[in-house]
Amino acid sequence: MTAVTASSEPGATPGSQALRYVHLGFGANAVDYEDAWQEQRRVHAARFADEIPDTCLLLEHPAVYTAGRRTADNERPLDGTPVVDVDRGGKITWHGPGQLVGYPILKLPRPVDVIAHVRRLEEALLRTCAEFGVEATRVEGRSGVWVLGDPVDRRPALGGLKLDFDPRVDDEEFDPRMNGPEYAPSNAGQRREDRKLAAIGIRIAKGVTMHGFALNCNPDNTWFDRIVPCGIRDAGVTSLSAELGRDVPVSEVTPVVEKHLRTVLETAVPLPRAV
Numbered sequence: 001m002t003a004v005t006a007s008s009e010p011g012a013t014p015g016s017q018a019l020r021y022v023h024l025g026f027g028a029n030a031v032d033y034e035d036a037w038q039e040q041r042r043v044h045a046a047r048f049a050d051e052i053p054d055t056c057l058l059l060e061h062p063a064v065y066t067a068g069r070r071t072a073d074n075e076r077p078l079d080g081t082p083v084v085d086v087d088r089g090g091k092i093t094w095h096g097p098g099q100l101v102g103y104p105i106l107k108l109p110r111p112v113d114v115i116a117h118v119r120r121l122e123e124a125l126l127r128t129c130a131e132f133g134v135e136a137t138r139v140e141g142r143s144g145v146w147v148l149g150d151p152v153d154r155r156p157a158l159g160g161l162k163l164d165f166d167p168r169v170d171d172e173e174f175d176p177r178m179n180g181p182e183y184a185p186s187n188a189g190q191r192r193e194d195r196k197l198a199a200i201g202i203r204i205a206k207g208v209t210m211h212g213f214a215l216n217c218n219p220d221n222t223w224f225d226r227i228v229p230c231g232i233r234d235a236g237v238t239s240l241s242a243e244l245g246r247d248v249p250v251s252e253v254t255p256v257v258e259k260h261l262r263t264v265l266e267t268a269v270p271l272p273r274a275v
Contacts, residue, residue, distance in 0.1 A: 019104075019262050020052070024059035026250055030097065033064045033084055040210050043105050048208050050107075056212075056261060057103040060250060063096035063223060068201050075228040078177055088211040090143070090201035091231035098219030098239070100250045100257060103212040106265065110207045113273035118143055118200055120264050121213050125198045127260040128215070128253065134243045136197055144230070145198035145215075147189075147238055155192045176233055177225065185229050186221035188236020195238035199230060215257065217241065217250045 024039065025031040031039075036059060046052045065083040067076065068090035075092050076083055083092065095101055108117060122138055125145045129136040139146045149155065176183035188195040198215040216239035224237045240248040 018053065019265055020055045021258055022055060022057050023254075024057050026060045026254075027097075030060040030062050033061050033066060033095065036061065036101075036103070037086065040103050040105065044205065044208050044210055047105050047107055048206050054104070054106040054265070056258075057105070058254060058258070059101050059103075060097060060099065061095040061101060063094070065092060065094050065227060067092040070231070072231065074175070075231050077226040079226065081226060086211070088201040088203045090199070092227050093199050093201070093214065093229055094223045094227065095214055096219055096223055098217055098241075098250065100215045100217055100253050101213070102215075102257065102261070104209060104261070104265070106209045108204070108207055108209065108270050109272045111273045112204050112207055113271065114202070114204060116270065116273075117204070117209060118202065120268055120270075121200055121202075121261075122198075124257065124260040124264040125213060125215060127264070128256050129197065129240070131256055131260075132240055132244065132248065132253075134197070134240060139194060142196075142230075142232065142235075143200045144196050144213075145200075146235075147195050147197055147243060149188070149191070149193040149195065149235075174233065176228070181225075184222070184225040185236035186225050189238050189242055191236070194235040196230065196232075196235065197238050197240070197243070215240075215253065217248050217253045 024036060036057065039057065043052065043055055043057065047055060065077065065081060067083050067085050068088045070089070071091045104121065122145055126136055129145060134147065136145045136147055181187060198213055200213045201211050203210045216237065218241040219239055221237050221239060229237055240253065
């Protein structure tokens with residue numbers, strides 16, 4: 001695995017510890033999920049021992065489904081497609097070509113404030129989206145970065161039903177994968193619904209973070225249609241390309257994410273969680 005590192009940025013405050021970036025592989029050099037997970041563990045151990053500074057691994061994965069600890073059986077692919085079970089929080093998601101994946105491995109003060117860490121990652125991604133001209137936001141109770149849909153009464157009807165009777169809202173047994181493409185997560189933009197642009201799932205061990213974020217740049221979002229992404233049945237997924245109506249490759253997004261992650265993470269003052 002060839003790594004390209006950037007350990008500092010011009011203008012950094014003398015004596016400050018700059019966030020180090022490691023590019024593990026993109027495009028034809030995309031990194032197998034299991035290999036990247038092993039590398040995360042190696043970097044995590046080195047950061048815990050203070051052998052390296054805070055480090056963010058950036059990469060693309062070949063297509064793979066990964067399931068966090070809270071994933072339910074009925075959210076996995078119906079066709080038995082293999083899923084990698086991982087030790088992060090959250091539920092099931094997809095990684096693959098066209099998606100920028102970041103694993104910030106940072107040492108935080110204990111007791112760790114997990115929510116504050118997630119909010120910092122969200123903030124960096126929100127700033128990235130804004131720089132590309134995409135209006136994104138947070139959604140209460142749902143981590144990640146979202147593009148909001150139209151008000152419910154202005155959305156088109158689905159399957160001949162009025163949205164007031166949308167079965168996804170009140171029927172916990174409803175499975176959108178069994179009810180045609182009009183309910184598919186990848187079509188949320190056409191339905192003018194809330195749609196997730198970036199997912200976040202983390203783990204913190206020994207005060208050091210692992211896992212991180214996945215920002216959809218120009219992926220084939222139909223991969224999400226085989227699962228219930230993040231366990232959410234009444235919303236969908238999107239990408240920078242879909243929102244902007246032009247191709248936005250990972251290579252164009254990576255330096256912008258790096259800039260905003262550096263700004264947010266290096267200027268934040270993480271505090272221990274109040275107890």
